[in-house]
Amino acid sequence: MNEIAIEDLSRRRFLQGGAGLTLGFCLPGIAAAAAAAGPGKAGEGLAAPVSFEPNAFLRIGADNSVTVISKHLEMGQGTYTGLATMLAEELDADWAQVRVEGAPADAKRYNNLFWGPAQGTGGSTAMANSWEQMRKAGAAGRAMLVAAAAKRWQVPAAEIEVSQGVVRHAASKRSAHFGALAEAAAQETVPTEVALKKPENFRLIGKQARRKDTLEKTNGKAKFTQDIQLPGMLVAVVAHPPLFGAKVASFDATRARAVKGVVDVVQIPQGVAVLATDTWSAKKGRDALQVSWDESAAFKLGSDEILARYKEMAKKPGLTARKDGDAAAALGKAAKVVKASYDFPFLAHAAMEPMNCVIRLSSDGCEVWNGEQLHTGDQYALAQLFGLKPEQVNIHMLYAGGSFGRRACKDSDYVLEAAQIVKAIGGKAPVKLVWLREDDMRAGYYRPLYHHALEAGLDEAGNIVGWQHRLVGQSIITGSPFEKMMVKDGVDATSVEGASNLPYAIPNLTVDLHTPTDIGVPVLWWRSVGSSHTAFSTEAFLDEVAAAAGKDPYELRMSLLTAHPRHAGVLKLAAEKAGWGSPLKAGKAGERRGRGIAVHESFRSVVAQVAEVTVARDGSLKVDRVVCAVDCGTAINPDNIRSQVEGGIGFALSAVLHGEITLKDGKVEQGNFDGYAPLRINEMPAVEVHIVPSAAAPTGIGEPGVPPLAPAVANAIAAATGKYLHRLPLRSSDLVT
Incomplete structure (x- = not known):
């Protein structure tokens, strides 16, 4: 070649x-x-x-x-x-x-x-x-x-x-x-x-x-990792353990080596790698492997057991992430107290291009071809593994077919996996590591499972006098190279972002966090990170509070945002463009229609969304329209901003309607898109994106379109049905008349 x-x-x-x-x-x-x-x-x-x-x-x-x-x-x-x-x-x-x-x-x-x-x-x-x-x-x-x-x-x-x-x-x-x-x-x-x-x-x-x-x-000229072909290169596919924390006890590669195209089979810390002249032969060789796994130290809890443990932890105060005034005292004196809890599952990144990497070792150093997202971390990890100086690790940054955070792995997992294979064969050939979809689903990293518990106190006039928000979930940052920078007093900033910086003018507000350390599921940032769950809990709960106070959800938000003009600006723009307050066109017989609103800041950008939904009698849901207003500073490429927000809405809606990684006895149950369904084109709503003119420096746009979608949809469902939903993904059984 x-x-x-x-x-x-x-x-x-x-x-x-x-x-x-x-x-x-x-x-x-x-x-x-x-x-x-x-x-x-x-x-x-x-x-x-x-x-x-x-x-x-x-x-x-x-x-x-x-x-x-x-x-x-x-x-x-x-x-x-x-x-x-x-x-x-x-x-x-x-x-x-x-x-x-x-x-x-x-x-x-x-x-x-x-x-x-x-x-x-x-x-x-x-x-x-x-x-x-x-x-x-x-x-x-x-x-x-x-x-x-x-x-x-x-x-x-x-x-x-x-x-x-x-x-x-x-x-x-x-x-x-x-x-x-x-x-x-x-x-x-x-x-x-x-x-x-x-x-x-x-x-x-x-x-x-x-x-x-x-x-x-x-x-077809764009170069992705799969396009790389080097002289003498071998393709590797790895048999990973079925449980997190399991190790190889023994393996028999006799049948694997008999597969045409298979060149070698080697054990690495991550499992057993089969090397072949092409991907299909490597996969067939892996399928023929006989591996015995040592599961003595493996993680064996299921999702329901993890969640039950989290709910118990939420009954007691955690580490303080924010404390304004005295929320406990305010709740104790409130005329009315509203309570709700919210549950969020593990989520996969599920990018169209699963993990892959090409590594070639030579006397001069190491060359890497990869959709590279965390250059310095991967460079230093590879240098340490091979005993090289960082500058001897030359990384060619190729296009990547999506990531949503997965290719910026704090542990350099799949990059080190490729390197371990190269090391195991003595560097005799370049190696292209290929993860298949099942590897990505079952042996990857996930958005953490979370449980939230919220309480709000209202006075006689319906004003919010106290707010308590408790979160329970794994830390992404603790134990990583980013811990010193992003964990303060035991609180992982990515766990509470969107909750600890709640913009609403509430005099007594407390946010605390429990971070369990004995859950052996690998977790990583997922598009919009902590805001992927905090936006739903805070914005959906605020609609419940508005209902208890007898106030319009939009008007309540506006009254609490006088100190945050960017939030108020996008909220007003989205509401105006969506026709907030005007009646929705009636649906067919038995259909219920509703409109919901949410606003959220992430990555220094502020986004408001209004969703319109139709709920059928059998509980089936159609998100008809999403109107979005964005303040992201100077709009460098407006069309690209609209595309990112539209894509973020589709990405978020996938999680709202379908996204869920579940564990049974420690084993991931989903393996491909049949069990972890992405959004289908017929499920995509009509989307309008309105960009707030600004001369300020640009702020983030790749992720901020994601967080407001789920609460806007949930709030629209509540407006249509009177039912407030407290878990994701949404289930039609929760919406049946």
Whole structure:
């Protein structure tokens, strides 16, 4: 087999790079090795090849191509387009000539500015942490091109204009494309200060720039891990234990080795790996394996048993996450107390592309091809396993077919699994690890199961005087490398986000948390993390409180949000666009229709949604319409924002209607989409997305569309039926007339 051409950026290729300008803003100066070019006119003097230090976000080629180096993973959320838009805006590049490459793993140059000295994509931070960085990189590149043109043409730099990839001096009628100036621009000093455009001068930001990954993904040129073929590469499929915590006691590979195409069978800490010349042969070999498992230390509780334990824990106070006033005293004196509890199941990430990874070991180090989301963590984990320096682990960041948090594993699980296989065979061949859907469902990581208990006290006038919120569930962060940063006084911030920062003006409010440490189910962040459950409990409960107080749910929220104008703004916009307060069109005979509202902040963005539902007599549910208002700061790519919110609504609705991972005697019962159903197209509602105009810095958008959907739907069901639902996923049996 011939090695495919890798489109992503490696250190070696970057150094070899061709003609053009390579720029890194706020980084060490570039090393230009070319002689100064003489004056010329448009079309003159294509630059000769020049090598530059690979510390950049921008490369301009002699062919006028503008390559943006993306430090963040493109997994369908539009990162490549967003980052390129910011840089190209300030560079004044021709959008048609802009392309994007994935950056190598190098936290010194490509760290996530919100994460400190670590490179990675997550927490809806890609645009927000890059907002000034990418714009300044583009502006610096523009300034260097202008300076080069001014010297070449012997004219004042202030008289030069740049537009659509062309540098012009109107008075002398001179012009040059970027490529013709690249070599000369490379000799200019990287400016330490640059002037950024004012929003009214934006040409790309806020407009409908065409996505940069669409064409490659439709014509088949996009490179995913499954597309990687290396000389002599073997494909590995692993037999994982049926219970979490179980180990291999013994195995017989006789029948597996007899399968045509199977090359080797090796034991690794995660199970038994079968290596073959192709995926299907590896799977057949795994199916033929005979493995005896040591389950003496395995986790053996079922979901119902876990939940029962959580409910007992919720009867006592936990660790305090927030305490305003004295909620217990206020509840004791309240004229009326409303109580409710909410249950949330384990959830799988279920991305369209299950986990996979390619690793090649050589005398120089380790090369990795992967839809890489947590560069620094994986780089250091691999270095430790192989006894290498981190810089000897070269990661090629490919496209990923979704993630929803799964590829940013705090334990580097599937990456280390691939590495363990390579190590077990002595590095004699590159290995492509492939997880099948059943591996992803039964041997992966999950959104934790949670139990919430809430109480609210009302005075005689129906005002909320006290609020108590207790949560019970596994910590994602405790025991991970992120613990020091994100766990304070024993409280995992991701467990209580959305509850501990409740925006409503309630004088006495307490949030506490129980974190069981003896539940052996691997857990990980799932799209919108803690807000995936806290938004439902807080917003659904508030509707119950509104009903007890005899108040309109929208009006009650607005009265409590005077100190939070962003929340009030999106709530008002969503309500207006949805026609809140106007009657819904009647359904067919026996059908009940309702409208519900919810608002939630996550990843510094605020989203309000109004859902309209139809509930049939047999309990079947149809979500007809969702109207959404979003405040995410400056809208870099409005169409992409709408797409992310629409996708988030569909993702959330999958969990509302179907999503549930259940355990029986410790074993995951679901194995594929037959038991863990994604949303079908006929279940998708009509969606409207309204973006609040803003000149503020961008905030997250990949995840904030998810949290408000479930409570908006539940509140709409309550409006239609009078039934308040306290568990997810929703069940038609709860809605039967």
